[in-house]
Amino acid sequence: MTEAAARRRGRGGGGAARRAERTSIRIETAKYIERNIPNFEVLTEEALEVIETNAEIVLEEVGVNFVDNPAALERWRNAGADVTGERVRIPRGLARKLCSTAPSEFTQYARNRDKSVVIGGRNMVLAPVYGPPFVRDAAGGRRYATMADFEKFVKLAYMSKWLHHSGGTVCEPTDVPVNKRHLDMLMAHMTLSDKPFMGSVTEASRAQDSVDMCKILFGEDFVPENTVMTSLININSPMTFDDVMMGAMEVYAENNQACIISPFIVGGAMAPVSVAGTLTQVLAEVLAGVAYNQLVRPGAPAIFGAFVSSIDMNSGAPTFGTPEAALITYGAGQLARRLGLPYRSAGSFCGSKLPDAQAAYETANSLNMGLLSGVNFMLHSCGWLEGGLVADFEKFVMDADQLGVLHGLAKGVPVDENSQAMDAIREVGPGGHYLGCAHTQANFKSAFWKTELFDYKPFETWDEEGARDTRALATSRVDHLIANYQQPEMDPAIAEALAGYVARKKESMPDAFS
Amino acid sequence: MTEAAARRRGRGGGGAARRAERTSIRIETAKYIERNIPNFEVLTEEALEVIETNAEIVLEEVGVNFVDNPAALERWRNAGADVTGERVRIPRGLARKLCSTAPSEFTQYARNRDKSVVIGGRNMVLAPVYGPPFVRDAAGGRRYATMADFEKFVKLAYMSKWLHHSGGTVCEPTDVPVNKRHLDMLMAHMTLSDKPFMGSVTEASRAQDSVDMCKILFGEDFVPENTVMTSLININSPMTFDDVMMGAMEVYAENNQACIISPFIVGGAMAPVSVAGTLTQVLAEVLAGVAYNQLVRPGAPAIFGAFVSSIDMNSGAPTFGTPEAALITYGAGQLARRLGLPYRSAGSFCGSKLPDAQAAYETANSLNMGLLSGVNFMLHSCGWLEGGLVADFEKFVMDADQLGVLHGLAKGVPVDENSQAMDAIREVGPGGHYLGCAHTQANFKSAFWKTELFDYKPFETWDEEGARDTRALATSRVDHLIANYQQPEMDPAIAEALAGYVARKKESMPDAFS
Numbered sequence A, B: 001m002t003e004a005a006a007r008r009r010g011r012g013g014g015g016a017a018r019r020a021e022r023t024s025i026r027i028e029t030a031k032y033i034e035r036n037i038p039n040f041e042v043l044t045e046e047a048l049e050v051i052e053t054n055a056e057i058v059l060e061e062v063g064v065n066f067v068d069n070p071a072a073l074e075r076w077r078n079a080g081a082d083v084t085g086e087r088v089r090i091p092r093g094l095a096r097k098l099c100s101t102a103p104s105e106f107t108q109y110a111r112n113r114d115k116s117v118v119i120g121g122r123n124m125v126l127a128p129v130y131g132p133p134f135v136r137d138a139a140g141g142r143r144y145a146t147m148a149d150f151e152k153f154v155k156l157a158y159m160s161k162w163l164h165h166s167g168g169t170v171c172e173p174t175d176v177p178v179n180k181r182h183l184d185m186l187m188a189h190m191t192l193s194d195k196p197f198m199g200s201v202t203e204a205s206r207a208q209d210s211v212d213m214c215k216i217l218f219g220e221d222f223v224p225e226n227t228v229m230t231s232l233i234n235i236n237s238p239m240t241f242d243d244v245m246m247g248a249m250e251v252y253a254e255n256n257q258a259c260i261i262s263p264f265i266v267g268g269a270m271a272p273v274s275v276a277g278t279l280t281q282v283l284a285e286v287l288a289g290v291a292y293n294q295l296v297r298p299g300a301p302a303i304f305g306a307f308v309s310s311i312d313m314n315s316g317a318p319t320f321g322t323p324e325a326a327l328i329t330y331g332a333g334q335l336a337r338r339l340g341l342p343y344r345s346a347g348s349f350c351g352s353k354l355p356d357a358q359a360a361y362e363t364a365n366s367l368n369m370g371l372l373s374g375v376n377f378m379l380h381s382c383g384w385l386e387g388g389l390v391a392d393f394e395k396f397v398m399d400a401d402q403l404g405v406l407h408g409l410a411k412g413v414p415v416d417e418n419s420q421a422m423d424a425i426r427e428v429g430p431g432g433h434y435l436g437c438a439h440t441q442a443n444f445k446s447a448f449w450k451t452e453l454f455d456y457k458p459f460e461t462w463d464e465e466g467a468r469d470t471r472a473l474a475t476s477r478v479d480h481l482i483a484n485y486q487q488p489e490m491d492p493a494i495a496e497a498l499a500g501y502v503a504r505k506k507e508s509m510p511d512a513f514s
Helices: A002-011 A013-022 A045-062 A070-079 A094-099 A147-159 A181-192 A204-218 A243-254 A275-296 A323-339 A357-372 A393-410 A422-428 A438-447 A459-464 A470-483 A492-507 B002-010 B013-022 B045-062 B070-079 B094-099 B147-159 B181-192 B204-218 B243-254 B275-296 B323-339 B357-372 B393-410 B422-428 B438-447 B459-464 B470-483 B492-507
Strands: A064-066 A082-084 A087-089 A105-108 A117-120 A123-126 A134-137 A141-144 A230-235 A258-266 A302-305 A307-311 A390-392 B064-066 B082-084 B087-089 B105-108 B117-120 B123-126 B134-137 B141-144 B230-235 B258-266 B302-311 B343-345 B390-392
Touching: A045 A087, A045 A094, A045 A275, A045 A323, A045 B422, A064 A070, A064 A275, A070 A082, A070 A275, A094 A275, A117 A123, A123 A393, A134 A393, A147 A181, A147 A393, A147 A470, A181 A204, A181 A492, A204 A243, A204 A492, A230 A243, A230 A275, A230 A302, A243 A258, A243 A275, A258 A275, A275 A302, A275 A323, A275 B422, A302 A323, A307 A323, A323 A357, A323 B393, A357 A393, A357 B357, A357 B393, A357 B470, A390 A393, A393 A470, A393 B323, A393 B357, A422 A438, A422 B045, A422 B275, A470 B357, B045 B087, B045 B094, B045 B275, B045 B323, B064 B070, B064 B275, B070 B082, B070 B275, B094 B275, B117 B123, B123 B393, B134 B393, B147 B181, B147 B393, B147 B470, B181 B204, B181 B492, B204 B243, B204 B492, B230 B243, B230 B275, B230 B302, B243 B258, B243 B275, B258 B275, B275 B302, B275 B323, B302 B323, B323 B343, B323 B357, B357 B393, B390 B393, B393 B470, B422 B438
Parallel strands: A134 A390, A230 A258, A258 A302, A258 A307, B134 B390, B230 B258, B258 B302, B302 B343
Antiparallel strands: A064 A087, A082 A087, A105 A117, A134 A141, B064 B087, B082 B087, B105 B117, B134 B141
């Protein structure tokens, strides 16, 4: 497909330029969100202190397990922890002290520097869904994801104005051997998009491949000094750090690349059923994880992660958009800020099997709480379906449209003279109409966020046009975006070098499918 | 249908009791929300002062119109306003001073005193959609609303746990003459439900009918001393108070009944396109409206209302769930609290024609902001569709289910010993599982909010059961609730007196349909 795109670009000259002008799609990427609104804080000072104290008690008295990882145990022992077998008990205050060397914000560079993002502070960076083995769309139904699906999602993310980040495993390309698919996924992010992306975490060697490919893309000298990947390191909650994830994290930390250290919690199963109890465990886990990250390389960028869902006590299924998950997300944001770490949480979470009303209620609940809880990096911000088993094409563009709402909300309320609009109120007066007044004419283009998807036509028009629901409108938008996709330029020497790396790596290993 | 219900109850004895036991529906009404979380505030102190100052300038220099209402003009003149024609210019500080006699919270009594609500403070009371001329459901499509639809909605509201209030014109019963339908609507709220309700505002005489019928229901002496109705008085924005709405408001104020004084704003049409400009106008309008309400009767309960939507600059249609509407809603909450008035805003707002994903995103955005902005009375909290033109049966139960999420969020984060769950964390330890631990067993029943509607079954089960979307699940729930509806008890003498009042009134007037 890289070739096909190259041919398309190669047709070149005036015809292509005219075609590009005619297209109704402008490939525009919004700057990451800079909040001009406060964070919503549900924990009182007293509650924060109780939870922070309890987390230290958990680390000291219960401890955490570092599995099959003697080097990690050695690092902990040297740092002053009490190591018995694989159990690491961390004296009060030690983990928090170790975390203090992690930066409170950092830049992740994109190959298109205009799309580099600053993660931390009052910013929020939005990245798409991560991890589903299945995809779904209206035409094809639910099916195993393939590399072609993956590439389609990368293109959609590239074309989506409100997405700042290309993400990582947008879906699992199950048609590519498991030990080689990370190479194709990285290649897709690097060549089909120019937004920042994530590295592989399924084995230390694959993290190393990610670093090596980034050295080709960004330059051998650039990578060790600058962050070009943010990768997802899940903690095996409760309080277990497995060698696979830690192996990948060690590679990234050694290379100054960012990691999200993220408890993966289904409340009631991997954490207590109470909000305060879950927050205690989340904090303990993140403290241990980030502390270990800093033991590997002090100053490496690390993000306080919290993936939280509740459990349906009848079926055992995870549930989304629930009040308990929201309270935990708000609370974890406060804990992250007090630790001085960037915060990752929330997303387009839902349990629904279809991109229907259930999916949208749950997703909107989660997106809103993500913005207000002070999330700095929102993975899964669009496309998530069925508890994360499915990446849905229609929902991807539906959610991506809603991300514009978050951008609008984050602007806050300016009160400069133009915003005060006193001339307009005087001009219009009682019983008048603002549509024609000078202030409206001067400001209407930028005044309101505008959907690219939803329908606000009169009922009769909508009915005549086929009475389409949101999913049907989204099908059209997916097709439209893909039809208008144009691959971003890349130095052919770099493209060739990347392709060569992938080819050599693939040849060096037999296929593995599990 | 009142008779039918009476017959059903009348079948009586052991059979009915057993049937009642077998039914899976318990008719349970949650207590109104008491927030244990902070309000979300987007306006800085500086912004608040700018807006408050500007609103006073608007009242003094631009003024407001009281149309076809000489008595109102006389009241304003006597209070110290500058009255020229129908234009009332209010000296700085006067309106705010007049507003100070309105209570910051009040009790609205229900005939079932367990369901009385306290409006104001940190509370939130939820009432259903108000005003649509059309209804929709999956079986019947979109059609003009009838009295049978109205009664069905009242029954659904009665059966909905998270609705505290029966509302008012849940839909417009277009098959009843316009000058008589308020009688049937009141009768339905009074006899089919025992939750609090709203009065008629479409003419002063209909407001008087509402008061008179309440005297039958609550007692001749009870009504003048106690609030038994909260009614919706819309301001004709910008800054116009028409005689119909004011006539109804005067009746309610004189009888100590509560009014929501509510600007009706489509931003860019009835108010400036900017957030700060709209807030200025909203505040000026509410100040004038509540001040007038207090001129009629100092101490009458009045609510600071704000109905806000943006405009689609292409079609002119109102839009919902937008960031600008959210910022206005958050800001208006702050202004209301500084005025010391209860606050009404937000709702299940959406522009979609169907109860689909668009509807749900927009609604969830609005419901969340309603809770966090400190709304005390949320009209339209379920069932709103198509910009308020349609009351949708499926969306009614979908939204009503989501109102449970707001109840859960409002609980905040307790940090008592049980909530801290330290014993659970110690018991389970690294790598363990919380499902079986003592703390989970003791707490799981109340730990998580539980949907009555959404599907969290495994994909295969869901697929075998017909792969139903949210709307299809909602159709079943509507049918289930209606099938299990049981009319609340009422003193037969009161029922008879109410029926007699309605019959006499209807006989006294020819039918009118416009």
